[in-house]
Amino acid sequence: MTDKENLMSYVIAFEADGSAKDVTRRYTKAYTSKTRRWRVENASEGGERWWHKVMKSYQKIVPDVLDQIEDNELVGVEAREPMPRNVQDFKDHPIYALERHLRRHEVLIRDAKPSGTISAGRGMPLEKIYRRRDVKIARTVDKWYRMGREVLPNEIPAKWVPKRAQPKKSRYDDDREDEREKDDAGMPIYTIDQTEQYEAPPVRDGKVPKNKFGNIDLYVPSMIPRGGVHIEHEQASRAAYVLGVDYAPALTGFSFKGRQGSAVLNGIVVAKEYEEAIRGAIEGLANMEQEAEIEKRRQTVLRVWRKFIMGLRIRERVWAGVGEDERMEAEREAEREAGLDAEIEDAPSDVTEEFDMVTGDDDYNDEDYGGGGFLVD
Structure with a gap:
């Protein structure tokens, strides 16, 4: 191998x-x-x-x-x-794992029992071999929250992850900020056993709970508050505003472009008793938009026809005092002029094209004939 x-x-x-x-x-x-x-x-x-x-x-x-x-x-x-016989084969092994190969957000469960030991070489200390099933994924409080879970109170972090080093914005930044970051213990992370499903504050008296930005966090469907309903439609907020119903825009995630992130709002959350009214208002707004679009098209068609009819009327007024024979003669003259213009455009150009003259005599030399087009006596 x-x-x-x-x-x-x-x-x-x-x-x-x-x-x-x-x-x-x-x-x-x-x-x-x-x-x-x-x-x-x-x-x-x-x-x-x-x-x-x-x-x-x-x-x-x-x-x-x-x-x-x-x-x-x-x-x-x-x-x-x-079982593998060298340390390198334990990396990403589906059955066994070494503590040195654990990733940044991987931890061993508290009661993990080793299945054996191995040494990296002669004179090196022995390392314990654990089962891969004893390795769990640990996440930060914010990450668990975005997955619809929250950390139980008074839980001890399963691991402290050091913060990633961030480059200075400029050379004039204060070095004391870097010292404070180095002294920081890092970010605490927790396993799923240390969390429980997040339960949002319920909807009371038709009022939807909101965060400090006026939205409601709804990263997963389980975060919908009790007594509320999530309506996913682009006109949902407008319908709720028209009806005068209390609502909260649903924050379902973030969109990142480069290093800048923007909140993604998808629909609204309202009290469940207003769901039918909101959906009816959305349907009514959709019908109004459709009627407005039809009216816009109708006005466009009428404007085009009006312009066409006015052109016909102007033409009739111009030719009102002209006889039929004279009108026919003028139309034929216009057709002849149009045909003549087309022939002129299609005619070949009379501009002389430059080209290089090539003689058949390969021994031709300007010096033999005096050069410059003059004969020497």
């Missing part, structure tokens, strides 16, 4: 009916600890889902008994694979 040009990363078995199956685990020695690292499942975040989708198109519609036996065999081969 050390030769990058000769890796058995994929072994696909095909049958006579065109179906196929991934049997790489049967022919590799260390599929989980070594081969898996070179496959698409480990290369990107959605790699495993993508590969499953690809192989699903080659599966049999109705698997037979042999397919089930083969699947159980492959699962058993992967389960019987021994």
